[in-house]
Amino acid sequence: MIALLSLAFGQPPLNPQTITKFDEEWWVWISEQPPPDWPVYELPPNQSALSLLPEATRNHTDRVLYWGEAQLKENTIWWSELMAPYSVRSNAKFNELLPKREKSIAKRTASGRAPFSRTELVQPNSEPIRQLYLLKSFEVEDPSSFVSLQIEAKFQRGLRIFLNGTELVLHDLPDSNHNAYAELQTELPEFQQQDIGATDRWQKAWMALPTEALRKGSNIISAQAHRLPDQDNPAIYFDLELSGYTDFGFVKAPYLSNPRSNGISVLWELSADGSGVVELFNENKELISYFPSYSFNHFHELRIDGLQANTRYHYRVVSDNIEDERVQTELKSFITPPDDDTPFQFLLYGDSRANPEIHSKLITLMAKEAEQHDIPFVVHTGDFVTYGYVWGLWQSDFFTPAAPLLSQVPLLPAIGNHEVRQPIYYHYIDAPDNESWYHQRYGSADFIALNSHVSVSPSSTQYQWLKAKLEELKSSDRWKILFFHHPPFSCTPQRKPGYGPIRNHIVPLLEQYGVDLVLLGHDHLYGRTPNINGTMYLTSGGGGSGLYSGQTDAQNEVCVEKHHYVKMSVHPDRIFWEAIDSRGELIERYELPKRRSSP
Template structure:
């Protein structure tokens, strides 16, 4: 039995993991190395399809028979009409140049200006024009667990696999309303960027998949009359072995609750087994999921207590009869709940880990050695948030070794694009775009600087109200864009933050503001508020330029260690070699 009266995290998590491994092996609990499972490609972006412009109604088999006689053309498929002087893909000279270069690697076609999917009358569906696409692919693996599909699109579409509907997105389900992203419009949540939307659809039923030749058919709609065209391409992948795509990671920690997330390859029900010792006597689940990306919240926990946990995914497809060998179970990890008092604690911060996962992974190794309670990431977790593989390669794969044990509080950067994937992959308080949480004697306020911050904007109104109601001894804000830049190309800083948020920081006595965006370390002070840029988490670093109110700018990959005591904040900047490059303190 491991003692559960430890007051603080041990200094080196690598040593903790080794000790834990020995203890758990003695008690009969498995502790194994972790491997992330990659999917097998079935159809990729840019592959060839046959196509036709036809009616949405009629027999699918007849459509597929006609399509077999057509000449195959490369995706993406881009439809424009004569009334468009500039379609969505040629809005500027650079885009036009890129499009001209890629013209032989795409298929363009003209469509009628009135080609619109009218959702108000389902009976008229058969008479509406759509883009039909079809292709075949081979599948020969002996095992299949689940499918996932990533699509690039502008409008609604339906995907069929061997004559069975596999996925419908952006269109009305017959007899029901069209699906939405809930509060997406108010929060600025997007499915893509300027040229097209792009989104991953996980946990698709593999039942229609056959050994040998398979046929994939897509029906693409132009749903809105004011939409300038049609765009479509897709990637289809299969998971052919049991395992984890993302091993367990901690989210939204508190004194009495914490959330555990993970992604499996199997369509499953998630369970978290946990306890204060090696006997994991408690079990939590979220039975409503049945997909592959899982989120389970543990409640009624004891404050300031170390818990051990592991996750289990019980396979739902195909139907099983008490076949435990088809389930997957993680190694055992641990976490510590937040204290209820105002005692001292330590947290770590870094940001802009995008683009260079090797550097990010090296930094994570350093973070594992720090005795911290949690971490903060100041944004730009990916090079581009619309691509699912970027989230996997640039953020999760390097960071999971830390996130098993330590929650990372995140905020959105401009490269993340306020994409819907962020809201699927993380579990955060409030509306998840901007939020606050308390820990010890401090209150933290996370802002989304990629969204409006002007007067009367929902975010700025929330910030003023949250700061006005805060009674915490320390007030700490974190966001992506710095008010005061530390590199020449971005001087003097990000205007919306500087013009509208900074006056609130000063009015309500914020102590520390953490930002990223500039790929370096920097700090300064203005009117009693300290500003720190921690953007050296992996991306290529920028040359520094010191301008008031900044007093120091250093071009190095690094992270911060911040000690919070009753009357003092101590901030240390440590480079990737473990050397301290700066330290300073903020006193009450």
């Protein structure tokens, strides 16, 4: 018998509970020789980890330890009380970075903060060790209370993680033996990256891991962190958190994306593997079709095609787990965009990162707009979260506050610089074409999204694609609307005159092909330019991030420092919009008439 557990939209999403994380209680094996009996099922018998540091310095957060070649060859014991995370560098690289490190320590100390919270292991120049072995013991009172486990790790670069000797994670390590080098296994498109800034480390979450290896009482989590052959900034890096879900349910309530006049995508995430089906209803709430997922997984992305343009539908999502427990949503509705010149509305906002409370206020206002009007999509101009590689920020700062809107209004996204080109963005976001730059027609308008965080030079793939697309559309009388993150004409004084690559390379194309309107973010305010050589630029970057000061000039008629969203109305002969602040008050109402001259 199926047991119904929850209705998604009426309840907060599930979040994992921390079981254990990296701290000074971990043991580490630093040697050219592997530890005995690896992987470890229990703490090594008749042996305790030895403290590497004197009592007086154990709690110091900035730990630099030089490890000589002789020590590497002779070490046959586990060490403890080394503050995590761990970094391993060669002596040459450490000395190269030392001035920058000392400057950072001085700055942090002057502001009353601890210098760092990590242990730096400085290795001989000749051949730094290729891997670290790490383990920790932790207690679990009732392992049966967890339906799945989750691991989030920061690492460089090959990784293997065990729970009580059972392998849970194997990443970029084709040869997992001792002294093996990591080897990159995944080729990413040019517009994606895994690296996190100059430190060249990665961060990744593994979801819906099995719980069978978890046992009552004492448990051992252990890991191997392997370096690449020629990487040294750092050579090895490791940090980890193990968490678990105690209930089966929605981690990310169903949300809508990639709207078209004849289809839409429905996506959702579960706390454990489960089936998935979308039930589709007509405007009168009569069931008309089922769309099964055909996969038993924790994440589902279903494409619903064969819809009618400018038509309202209702839908429900149902998922069952292996224990015949069911979660389902109540009915929600959406409307498809028109495929003719029928006027339509859409919502616009961006830079929602870093302040989920304000983001949630704006979402509440926009959700009311969607309940009162037919709104087929919402454009987000980028910077969904502050650090695009952190799984928890996508959960807390974007999907949780945005759920009341995205359950009924599909997302049309542009990527920002704070997503840092991370694969997690492309995992959770569905968009047309390559999902980084794309074109879609809605009613009397052609919408084109760009990725302004990668190259837009004339030799770039993106530039060539845009030029070809604009050439294809040049004879059309429809509106040409572009949206991307970085404004070429900035309201913010410290960013004036604007983002150079866009201003130098993309703006001439926009003017050449008669682009009518460009929607932007990045500056945390509401801004509007005058008509600049036939094109108007509208900045909506007040979705939650801390506001920036604005300053009008010849290229910026309006600069208003308020959190806000914009309601856009598109007609064949005009576009008008209302910018509305977080209190629901009008900032500006503006009308843009359609040009009749051909480019």
